[in-house]
Amino acid sequence: xxxxxxxxxxxxxxxxxxxxxxxxxxxxxxxxxxxxxxxxxxxxxxxxxxxxxxxxxxxxxxxxxxxxxxxxxxxxxxxxxxxxxxxxxxxxxxxxxxxxxxxxxxxxxxxxxxxxxxxxxxxxxxxxxxxxxxxxxxxxxxxxxxxxxxxxxxxxxxxxxxxxxxxxxxxxxxxxxxxxxxxxxxxxxxxxxxxxxxxxxxxxxxxxxxxxxxxxxxxxxxxxxxxxxxxxxxxxxxxxxxxxxxxxxxxxxxxxxxxxxxxxxxxxxxxxxxxxxxxxxxxxxxxxxxxxxxxxxxxxxxxxxxxxxxxxxxxxxxxxxxxxxxxxxxxxxxxxxxxxxxxxxxxxxxxxxxxxxxxxxxxxxxxxxxxxxxxxxxxxxxxxxxxxxxxxxxxxxxxxxxxxxxxxxxxxxxxxxxxxxxxxxxxxxxxxxxxxxxxxxxxxxxxxxxxxxxxxxxxxxxxxxxxxxxxxxxxxxxxxxxxxxxxxxxxxxxxxxxxxxxxxxxxxxxxxxxxxxxxxxxxxxxxxxxxxxxxxxxxxxxxxxxxxxxxxxxxxxxxxxxxxxxxxxxxxxxxxxxxxxxxxxxxxxxxxxxxxxxxxxxxxxxxxxxxxxxxxxxxxxxxxxxxxxxxxxxxxxxxxxxxxxxxx
Amino acid sequence: xxxxxxxxxxxxxxxxxxxxxxxxxxxxxxxxxxxxxxxxxxxxxxxxxxxxxxxxxxxxxxxxxxxxxxxxxxxxxxxxxxxxxxxxxxxxxxxxxxxxxxxxxxxxxxxxxxxxxxxxxxxxxxxxxxxxxxxxxxxxxxxxxxxxxxxxxxxxxxxxxxxxxxxxxxxxxxxxxxxxxxxxxxxxxxxxxxxxxxxxxxxxxxxxxxxxxxxxxxxxxxxxxxxxxxxxxxxxxxxxxxxxxx
Numbered sequence: 001x002x003x004x005x006x007x008x009x010x011x012x013x014x015x016x017x018x019x020x021x022x023x024x025x026x027x028x029x030x031x032x033x034x035x036x037x038x039x040x041x042x043x044x045x046x047x048x049x050x051x052x053x054x055x056x057x058x059x060x061x062x063x064x065x066x067x068x069x070x071x072x073x074x075x076x077x078x079x080x081x082x083x084x085x086x087x088x089x090x091x092x093x094x095x096x097x098x099x100x101x102x103x104x105x106x107x108x109x110x111x112x113x114x115x116x117x118x119x120x121x122x123x124x125x126x127x128x129x130x131x132x133x134x135x136x137x138x139x140x141x142x143x144x145x146x147x148x149x150x151x152x153x154x155x156x157x158x159x160x161x162x163x164x165x166x167x168x169x170x171x172x173x174x175x176x177x178x179x180x181x182x183x184x185x186x187x188x189x190x191x192x193x194x195x196x197x198x199x200x201x202x203x204x205x206x207x208x209x210x211x212x213x214x215x216x217x218x219x220x221x222x223x224x225x226x227x228x229x230x231x232x233x234x235x236x237x238x239x240x241x242x243x244x245x246x247x248x249x250x251x252x253x254x255x256x257x258x259x260x261x262x263x264x265x266x267x268x269x270x271x272x273x274x275x276x277x278x279x280x281x282x283x284x285x286x287x288x289x290x291x292x293x294x295x296x297x298x299x300x301x302x303x304x305x306x307x308x309x310x311x312x313x314x315x316x317x318x319x320x321x322x323x324x325x326x327x328x329x330x331x332x333x334x335x336x337x338x339x340x341x342x343x344x345x346x347x348x349x350x351x352x353x354x355x356x357x358x359x360x361x362x363x364x365x366x367x368x369x370x371x372x373x374x375x376x377x378x379x380x381x382x383x384x385x386x387x388x389x390x391x392x393x394x395x396x397x398x399x400x401x402x403x404x405x406x407x408x409x410x411x412x413x414x415x416x417x418x419x420x421x422x423x424x425x426x427x428x429x430x431x432x433x434x435x436x437x438x439x440x441x442x443x444x445x446x447x448x449x450x451x452x453x454x455x456x457x458x459x460x461x462x463x464x465x466x467x468x469x470x471x472x473x474x475x476x477x478x479x480x481x482x483x484x485x486x487x488x489x490x491x492x493x494x495x496x497x498x499x500x501x502x503x504x505x506x507x508x509x510x511x512x513x514x515x516x517x518x519x520x521x522x523x524x525x526x527x528x529x530x531x532x533x534x535x536x537x538x539x540x541x542x543x544x545x546x547x548x549x550x551x552x553x554x555x556x557x558x559x560x561x562x563x564x565x566x567x568x569x570x571x572x573x574x575x576x577x578x579x580x581x582x583x584x585x586x587x588x589x590x591x592x593x594x595x596x597x598x599x600x601x602x603x604x605x606x607x608x609x610x611x612x613x614x615x616x617x618x619x620x621x622x623x624x625x626x627x628x629x630x631x632x633x634x635x636x637x638x639x640x641x642x643x644x645x646x647x648x
Numbered sequence: 649x650x651x652x653x654x655x656x657x658x659x660x661x662x663x664x665x666x667x668x669x670x671x672x673x674x675x676x677x678x679x680x681x682x683x684x685x686x687x688x689x690x691x692x693x694x695x696x697x698x699x700x701x702x703x704x705x706x707x708x709x710x711x712x713x714x715x716x717x718x719x720x721x722x723x724x725x726x727x728x729x730x731x732x733x734x735x736x737x738x739x740x741x742x743x744x745x746x747x748x749x750x751x752x753x754x755x756x757x758x759x760x761x762x763x764x765x766x767x768x769x770x771x772x773x774x775x776x777x778x779x780x781x782x783x784x785x786x787x788x789x790x791x792x793x794x795x796x797x798x799x800x801x802x803x804x805x806x807x808x809x810x811x812x813x814x815x816x817x818x819x820x821x822x823x824x825x826x827x828x829x830x831x832x833x834x835x836x837x838x839x840x841x842x843x844x845x846x847x848x849x850x851x852x853x854x855x856x857x858x859x860x861x862x863x864x865x866x867x868x869x870x871x872x873x874x875x876x877x878x879x880x881x882x883x884x885x886x887x888x889x890x891x892x893x894x
Contacts, residue, residue, distance in 0.1 A: 042687075043687055047660065047661050047662045047663075049660060185793075186793065186798055186799060217814055218789065218812075218814055219789060219792040219793075219814055222789070222793075223796060223798075226798065436723065436824070436825075436826070436827060437824065438822065438824060440822075441824075461716070461720050462708075462716070462717050462718075462719075462720025462721050462723075462724060463719075463720040463723050463724065464720075464723060464724045464727045467723060469716075469720075490720070492724075510703070513700075513728070513731075513732055514700075514703055514704055514707060514728065516728060586652060586865070586867045587867070588867075638664075639653075639654060639655040639656075639664075640653075640655070640667060640668060640669070641670075642670055642671075642672075643669070643671070643702075
């Protein structure tokens, strides 16, 4: 490709990168005498007409964008079988690399970059283009002459073509699933707010150095996007202001309707944050979209309103942290607490008043260990209010008070509220299947449902070493959370080293791999007995017990050492002919038969036959006597029919 | 068991990256593979995987084995094949990122069972009398979403990411195949169908059953199934392997 001139205009200079779908070159536009980036669709995608059409359509749309925070597309074209995109050449690193370099970015830097990405998105969205694959790998970072950071978003539109294609390069899927919005994971309706979600994940990664949702498989990650609450970024970076945190979490709402409604609103909040107020109160992020019927609120109304909501949602997330976030009953409790929070403010106001009016105080009794009904009865007798939080507890039996607040012995005003925490018994977990899983994965599998590793025993079996072959308790049994699961791990079967002497290098290495070993070094020696190219000896003797992944070195023969005297003419090896019969009874009409030798990749025979007239085709195969086994593929009409082995 | 297989490049693609193997000398076994990856590397992956697995099985499978023994050997064969394909993909630039699906069937007459090893989104279906059902579970994004109840079967069929697979052979240094045995009564009205997604994405499950049961022999049935998929656009490579009980 290098040296070619595309579209009579763009000279390809050097390769500067490559992703799963395209290769990137530095090039020069001969017309405008400037350097450009040239992205070339990998040749294997050309066969997929659907994909190519989408690629063309989308990249042409992207070419209509022009913005300082977008890697601008100058031209889209086709050269012979190659599709290419000509774009602005950005000399910089990706945001991914930048984060990896720095570990975490400061809030100030993250804010600068985030705002520029939001501006890029605003421009694209107003042109009806959704990026669909916003992630740090697609954001390029440069510094201008004054040292200011400049962020540029690249790969607009290409994402659509990738995700809907038949591409099954798992590597690239794993790469972006971390940034995929819940609706994209579900295959649901994707809109501009999907890009905002991905921006949220990107911001999260900038300030914490990690993505909020991670798991072993892409599926588990996708599920976390749609089910699990992200941990507060401030848990990983205590320097983050509450305002910035609120902004990130607002972008990460599961429901599209709960996020910022467009990129402009995100930019507004970035501006609010940059001005001075690091207080979440002044931010649009604090307005809960479901509760807020309109986007625009009067300044005053907005403030008093958001204060309340914020307090309640804080309470909610705190309570949420104490529980397993993916349990449905817990979510309900969190919601109840959120409501209580709102009420609490109103009630609190009443009690402050009350404090000045009456002086009746009561001393709180010990309620811990009592049944729910008894505790309530006592509180009612003392004219106290109560709020109940139910939670799983493996030690305190169901319906018994775990704890109370304020503590027993405290004096409180009549009518004030006592918080009770009441057990709903131990949480149960369903034992997952471990059989056929690998031992290294077990801890994660158990952890996901709240169980732990128990006793591990080992047993010889035909399964590979490290694979689980038995477990107790069994799959789908119900046990209390935190229980241990015992299992048995296969030790594999001891293999013995096969005899390789006299084999060719290819044959010997294949057998080494089949035995689970690794072919090692090759040395060559002269030999009078062993013919040239064949194995004289092996570093592990045949019959020895071997472990997987041991290395086997081979010594190959160079043939007889040449002597000074006239060499005796070598006896010609006897050539013998064998017949290979191919049964074609099951076929109809004219078929094409092909016979190939696998090791030599050589075609022996190719001819058309009429299957209606013949039932057996005979092919003569010649070989040197004593040369060993030959393996042939029989292909019919170009498709693999069967494999045949012959001894010579 | 009587077995026949056929593969077609389809109507859209230029290369056939599917591969299948029929090894009918006892102990017999059968498999289909759907390769993927850059420029023809998919074809390398599927062929290599079939060849590694077959060599391992030919060496280790014996007539009088118990089901756990057979299952263990099958699992091991897939681990070996994974190692071979993955190493090749690291070593050779042209093979970088390649991988393959693989579905293997081993009939165990003595026990009236068929043992299956499976990874990816190729499929095995069992047809007994007039019932057909899928016995493998796709390792695909949509299948996992269906399992979790996030989307329905109907939504899965139209899902934009329906071709995304979550496990493959040769794409990582470790592999986790499904290995299991199912009941199968060996008689001529019972069949096992192995196929790649070129067939299952184009032909409805009931149509498959009808064609296999109502066609006079399995060779013709193979051909009809492939023709049907090609009539409907032949978007992908199509491979069909039918086993008939005897």
